[in-house]
Amino acid sequence: MALPKHASPLEKIWHYCYLVICGLIFLFLIAPILIVIPLSFNAEPYFTFTEKMLSFDPTGYSMRWYDLLLTFGMQAPDVPRDGSWWSDAWQNAAWVQAAKNSVIIGFFSTILATVLGTLAALGLSRPEMPYRRAIMAILISPMIVPIIIVATGMFFFYSQVGLANTYIGIIMAHATLGIPFVIITVTATLVGFDHSLTRAAANLGATPTTTFFKIIMPLILPGVISGALFAFVTSFDEVVVVLFVADFDQQTIPRQMWNGIREQISPAILSVATILVIVSIALLTTVELLRRRSDRLRGISQS
Amino acid sequence: MADATMGSAPVSDAPERLTTVDGKPLKAALMAAEAKARRRAFFLVLPLLAFVLVTFVAPIGQMLHRSVHNPGFTEHTDLSDGTQTEIMVNLRAWFDANPPGTEPDEAAYAALTADFVVLRELRAQGAVGTRINYEAPGTRSLFTKTARRAERLEAPFKEAILDVDEDWADPKLWQVMRDASSAYTINFYLAAVDLEKNETGEIVSVNENRQVYVLLFQRTLILSLLITFLTFMLGFPIAHLLATLPLKYSNILMIFVLLPFWTSLLVRTTSWIVLLQSQGVVNDTLVASGLVADESRIQMIYNQTGTIVAMTHILLPFMVLPLYSVMRPINPSYVRAARSLGATSWTAFRRIYFPQTVPGIGAGALLVFILAVGYYITPALVGGSDGQLISNLIAFHMTRSLNWSLAAALAALLLFGVLILYWLYDRLVGIDNLKLG
Structure with missing residues (x-):
């Protein structure tokens, strides 16, 4: 947004004020996320920059909180770090267990949400779909309905049908919460999808299955993967439903963080937060690259 | 679509009624084909619809039943x-x-x-x-x-x-x-x-x-309105900047909006605790710069301020993204035309630019408000006692007082409000237009 040459002095002042205001708002958006990264290397159990950290004294920084993530919950954290130490960490460390649970639940709920969601999005984007608007509204609603209501409903329902405290229950719940994201991203990819391609495939003798895997799937794949990543993040970040329907020993990373923040907040939380921020940067990059690829495939050029 | 039921009608045999090659009336054949296409589309959606009905609609329906039914x-x-x-x-x-x-x-x-x-x-x-x-x-x-x-x-x-x-x-x-x-x-x-x-x-x-509940509903409403307003005040300038910059710059700045959007809610809440607590970064900076005395550190977290600040930050992307997608296609020549016809820059903004952004403001504000009304995690962690919202009270009755029917009744009232807003959103914006990044 370049300032025109004929701008009055007042307009010039306002223009620079406006840029400063925008800069401050961007700072407000990003600073809270980046601030945890240096603080997680704090050598002291504080949540603020110590004088040593500010003067970049190496002794002010340490990896002790990352170390704690591994050792917390281990049976023998103090023995020399050989193979058995690592296998102990893999099997007993609380955060490692939580990470394993989170990944298992996230993986299966993502698969479930993506498969069902993609099929439904294909149906929903057909012009002849009956009751399209109403069905779409129902399928998107898990994103809109307050999470506490979802968790309350599932708590009653699951304890009645015997799904409470099971992995299947949590996976189903998380899949439900991830579905709206899959539907939104996949239908967005299907907007402007050239249906003459499928007709051409049929015309050339392809069965509907072949057409799906050879023609439709490669074109919508970027959208499907973005949707899957959204669904995974939703599951990976979900704590309320887990608190309500999971068993006590079914800890996940968000649940462990939730407990940590509620009870005794320690810089170990910040090191988890840092790892999660790095994961989200990686995910964001992937989704952005996929979006560009999808635009390119569909012939929408980036000007 | 692939089936060839609709052949061209042989004109010489039946000039008054069009039929397909196998002799069926064309109208009936077309209707059958359409019905088949409708069924096919519906069967694609059916598995997911059934899944959502079982895991989502049925539990909520059962909860609503519990709010009027207690056989104790x-x-x-x-x-x-x-x-x-x-x-x-x-x-x-x-x-x-x-x-x-x-x-x-x-x-x-x-x-x-x-x-x-x-x-x-x-x-x-x-x-x-x-x-x-x-x-x-x-x-x-x-x-x-x-x-x-x-x-x-x-x-x-x-x-x-x-x-x-x-x-x-x-x-x-x-x-x-x-x-x-x-x-x-x-x-x-x-x-x-x-x-x-x-x-x-x-x-x-x-x-x-x-009397606690009406008060809490009121507080939820007021705080949500305030947060919606704050996200609008913060979101409008940056959405405008992103929409008017050339794409290669705005794509980079967009990261500042999308990264918070992708970062775990708990991480963002933790960051605010770190920043705002009385021994935290903001207070330390204020004390070090001499603006605030060491003994009178400002209490900014575990109260209403904490809830407002953290929720504004968390919900801001939901305001910026719809605003951006409406502002981007606005043609700058309208504003230029207004300027060349003698409007001041303020008049041109107020009369020409702003009215064109209203659909985006509506979409963003409704979305932020809907999400804010039902917020649970952030108020529970940083809200203290006066920053709690109605969701937190539902959780309290679910897990502490164990008055499940009351929790269900409160949840039903909240759900009713949210669904009305959702319906409104669908009417005004259309859920098809919901965009993520």
Whole structure:
């Protein structure tokens, strides 16, 4: 947004004020996320920059909180770090267990949400779909309905049908919460999808299955993967439903963080937060690259 | 679409009616093909629809049922084998035979005694007492105490029971028991809006010092409006900047909006705790710069301020993204035309640019408001006591006070509000237009 040459002095002042205001708002958006990264290397159990950290004294920084993530919950954290130490960490460390649970639940709920969601999005984007608007509204609603209501409903329902405290229950719940994201991203990819391609495939003798895997799937794949990543993040970040329907020993990373923040907040939380921020940067990059690829495939050029 | 039912009609054979090659009327064949396409589309959606109905709609429906149905006074379920037994049979019969407001007579007390003997055998007096306690606080011990002596009570029962505790004469208690003797009740909804039934069954507001729910609904509403307004104030300038910059710069700046969007909610809440707590980064900076004395550090977290700041930050991307997608296609030549016709830059913005952004403002504001009204995690972690929202109270009744029917009634009211807003969003914006990044 370049300032025109004929701008009055007042307009010039306002223009620079406006840029400063925008800069401050961007700072407000990003600073809270980046601030945890240096603080997680704090050598002291504080949540603020110590004088040593500010003067970049190496002794002010340490990896002790990352170390704690591994050792917390281990049976023998103090023995020399050989193979058995690592296998102990893999099997007993609380955060490692939580990470394993989170990944298992996230993986299966993502698969479930993506498969069902993609099929439904294909149906929903057909012009002849009956009751399209109403069905779409129902399928998107898990994103809109307050999470506490979802968790309350599932708590009653699951304890009645015997799904409470099971992995299947949590996976189903998380899949439900991830579905709206899959539907939104996949239908967005299907907007402007050239249906003459499928007709051409049929015309050339392809069965509907072949057409799906050879023609439709490669074109919508970027959208499907973005949707899957959204669904995974939703599951990976979900704590309320887990608190309500999971068993006590079914800890996940968000649940462990939730407990940590509620009870005794320690810089170990910040090191988890840092790892999660790095994961989200990686995910964001992937989704952005996929979006560009999808635009390119569909012939929408980036000007 | 692939099936070739629609051939061209042979004109010479049937000039007045068009048919397909196999002789079917063209109209019927077309309708059949359309119906087939509709069915095919529907069958693609069906698995997901069934899944969502089972895992999402059914649980919420059941919860809504629970908000009007509490069998705590009519049925006892054995936790070990799940058998259900009718309880309070005699007293309920007496209630049915006598109109509301009848002074409990000897027969009523005899019925009560007989029921207590059953309760004692089932060990259900605690559960029944809890059910009555929801609506007449402080009466649970009455039930456990009376049940302990139930077998030793002798006629005349009225005196015997009043002898155990004279609180049994309280007409309010009898009104509550009469109400609870039907499993279906709207009393939990009344309680959720600070109303109750008095001795004669009229609906009145509860004692002022027990009025909490309406206040909390109001606070939720006000805070959500405030947060929506704040996200608008912060979101509008940056959305405008992103929309007017060339794409190669705006794509980079967009990361500042999308990264928070992708970062875990708990991480963002933790960051705000780190920044705002009294020994945190902001306070330390203020103290170091001499703006604030060391002993008067500002309390910015674990109160309403904490909730507002953290939620504004978390919901800001939901405002910026719809605004951006509306602002991007706005043609800058309109504003230029206005300027060349003599409008000042402020007039051009107010009369030409701003009206074109209104759909984006509407979409963003509605979305932020809908999400804010039901927010739970952030207020629970940084809200302290005065930053709690209605969701937190639902969680409290679910996990602490265990008054599940009241929790369900509060949840139903919240759900009702959210669904109206959702319907509005669909009408005004259309859920198809929901965009993520």
